[in-house]
Amino acid sequence: xxxxxHEPSALDLVAANAQSRRRRERFANVGIAIAGALxxxxxxxxxxxxxxxxxxxxxAPEGVFTALWSGIAVSxxxxxxxxxxxxxxxxxxxFGFLIGAGLGLVVGSLMAEFRPVETALxxxxxxxxSLPKVAIAPLIVIWCxxxxxxxxxxxxxLAFFPMLVNSFAGMRSADIERIxxxxxxxxxxxxxxxxxxxxxxxxxxxxxLDMGIVYALLGTIVAEFLGAQEGMGVVITKAQAVTxxxxxxxxxxxxxxxxxxxxxxxxxxxxxxxxxxxxxxx
Amino acid sequence: MxxxxxxxxxxxxxxxxxxxxxxxLIEAKGIVKIYPTVSGEPVLALDQVDMSVEDGxxxxxxxxxxxxxxxxxxxxxxxxxxxxxxFSLGGTAIDGPxxxxxxxxxxxxxxxxxxxxQNVTLPLRVGGHDIGDREAxxxxxxxxxxxxxxxxxxxxxLSGGMQQRVAIVRALARDPKLLLMDEPFGALDAxxxxxxxxxxxxxxxxxxxxxxxxxxxxxxxxxxxxxxVVMSPRPGRIVRxxxxxxxxxxxxxxxxxxxxxxxxxxxxxxxxxG
Numbered sequence: 001x002x003x004x005x006h007e008p009s010a011l012d013l014v015a016a017n018a019q020s021r022r023r024r025e026r027f028a029n030v031g032i033a034i035a036g037a038l039x040x041x042x043x044x045x046x047x048x049x050x051x052x053x054x055x056x057x058x059x060a061p062e063g064v065f066t067a068l069w070s071g072i073a074v075s076x077x078x079x080x081x082x083x084x085x086x087x088x089x090x091x092x093x094x095f096g097f098l099i100g101a102g103l104g105l106v107v108g109s110l111m112a113e114f115r116p117v118e119t120a121l122x123x124x125x126x127x128x129x130s131l132p133k134v135a136i137a138p139l140i141v142i143w144c145x146x147x148x149x150x151x152x153x154x155x156x157x158l159a160f161f162p163m164l165v166n167s168f169a170g171m172r173s174a175d176i177e178r179i180x181x182x183x184x185x186x187x188x189x190x191x192x193x194x195x196x197x198x199x200x201x202x203x204x205x206x207x208x209l210d211m212g213i214v215y216a217l218l219g220t221i222v223a224e225f226l227g228a229q230e231g232m233g234v235v236i237t238k239a240q241a242v243t244x245x246x247x248x249x250x251x252x253x254x255x256x257x258x259x260x261x262x263x264x265x266x267x268x269x270x271x272x273x274x275x276x277x278x279x280x281x282x
Numbered sequence: 283m284x285x286x287x288x289x290x291x292x293x294x295x296x297x298x299x300x301x302x303x304x305x306x307l308i309e310a311k312g313i314v315k316i317y318p319t320v321s322g323e324p325v326l327a328l329d330q331v332d333m334s335v336e337d338g339x340x341x342x343x344x345x346x347x348x349x350x351x352x353x354x355x356x357x358x359x360x361x362x363x364x365x366x367x368x369f370s371l372g373g374t375a376i377d378g379p380x381x382x383x384x385x386x387x388x389x390x391x392x393x394x395x396x397x398x399x400q401n402v403t404l405p406l407r408v409g410g411h412d413i414g415d416r417e418a419x420x421x422x423x424x425x426x427x428x429x430x431x432x433x434x435x436x437x438x439x440l441s442g443g444m445q446q447r448v449a450i451v452r453a454l455a456r457d458p459k460l461l462l463m464d465e466p467f468g469a470l471d472a473x474x475x476x477x478x479x480x481x482x483x484x485x486x487x488x489x490x491x492x493x494x495x496x497x498x499x500x501x502x503x504x505x506x507x508x509x510x511v512v513m514s515p516r517p518g519r520i521v522r523x524x525x526x527x528x529x530x531x532x533x534x535x536x537x538x539x540x541x542x543x544x545x546x547x548x549x550x551x552x553x554x555x556g
Contacts, residue, residue: 175391177387177389177391178391178393180361180387181385181387181391182408183361183379184359184360184361184379184383184385185379185404185405185408185409186378186379186380186381186408186409187408187409188408188409191408191409195393195396195404195408196393199393199395202395274395275436276394276395276436276437276438
């Protein structure tokens with residue numbers, strides 16, 4: 001911009017206009033979202049006040065805020081804060097997610113690549129897929145105990161299926177012409193997998209990761225409800241025991257925010273890893 | 283690759299290998315291909331096709347859709363096997379994909395997750411090899427194809443014509459003896475297609491590969507080919523072979539309307555309309 005001899009061309013102006021319009025639109029959208037949230041809080045507050053709802057049924061927004069603040073504004077090492085239980089839940093969920101998603105990808109790939117594996121495993125995959133998997137949680141707790149093991153196992157179990165199904169479907173959707181190209185080049189089976197099928201499946205795999213990460217968090221919490229020494233699920237059951245509904249709401253808020261964060265991390269890495277997606281097929 | 287015994291007619295295969303006339307790169311004798319169909323009635327796609335292509339020759343195959351020209355190309359590429367007859371490339375029977383054959387498909391079929399450079403060097407890196415001393419020739423090919431400076435771009439950043447040129451460079455990366463092209467410009471608009479024909483002629487004049495190009499455009503066949511092979515509708519047979527005696531490099535403005543072009547074009551059209 002210091003170069004004064006440079007006259008902005010019509011194209012530059014159009015581009016600048018489009019950019020500022022986009023920025024204005026984004027600001028407007030954020031504004032609408034904030035206004036919506038404020039309106040919701042207001043309705044909530046008014047409803048509690050006007051209908052005389054007791055705080056052990058539904059606390060007022062500021063009650064939830066106070067509970068939230070008392071869990072946040074403490075030392076990270078405090079047993080009263082949210083940090084220790086959140087760390088426990090999050091690390092178990094992530095560890096389980098890595099195991100479950102990794103296994104899902106491997107088994108899904110084997111099923112897509114080898115017909116006999118598909119024939120042998122497909123019926124079980126379908127049966128287990130239709131089973132409400134949280135119903136297995138009591139068994140998992142019996143087998144893996146009340147420690148981290150059962151939390152990790154539940155997270156892995158719930159993350160496994162979306163990955164299995166998505167990686168299988170993704171590999172099968174690989175363009176036949178690209179596979180024939182690899183055949184013409186006398187590529188090995190593994191090269192075709194690595195260079196064509198796996199990247200073709202990437203959009204599906206990311207959809208599976210996106211689902212899997214949220215499911216893993218869910219699985220960990222369910223396992224914690226059934227018995228645990230630490231974790232956000234424990235904080236919820238403790239608050240429930242003393243009808244501290246504001247406390248329950250505070251934990252739910254934290255868990256919601258955590259879920260959104262995990263989802264955004266997956267989305268962000270998807271966008272940078274599969275930049276070619278939706279931009280022309282050939 | 284050297285095992286010829288798997289051919290359907292081993293005695294004929296051996297004979298073809300032994301006589302391999304000097305100058306002929308491809309020899310096809312009595313090729314028959316039958317496809318099973320869902321309805322149960324098998325389809326005779328190719329019926330007793332004999333064809334030979336000289337080393338360094340540019341041959342264009344024209345025919346109506348469903349005449350088996352793509353089948354013939356799949357056989358030459360080693361993607362399918364003939365049900366009868368023998369096929370040889372440089373005296374050796376074709377019994378599978380070979381590094382001596384480069385293939386360009388109807389669609390560019392690039393890998394969108396790889397850059398232009400990674401795409402064109404893919405044939406070199408497959409099989410655990412590295413690019414080795416092919417780097418300089420491939421860079422030269424990119425230059426000839428007017429793709430220099432685009433090495434680090436992704437396919438979605440290129441136009442359709444450029445993508446197809448990347449596919450041609452990729453097919454030439456291993457320095458094959460034979461370049462097979464299956465309606466490579468069918469997906470492009472008419473003007474781009476004409477430009478691509480000129481580009482292809484330029485690349486061909488620089489590399490002098492043997493080319494077999496399949497097309498259903500009569501103009502394209504006459505503009506590019508040394509010889510035009512006309513095929514009949516199913517079952518595919520070769521009805522006529524016509525030499526194209528137009529001087530090279532051919533220029534669209536001069537070739538179209540040239541008496542030789544008009545004569546050939548009329549003749550081919552008559553054959554196709556049968």
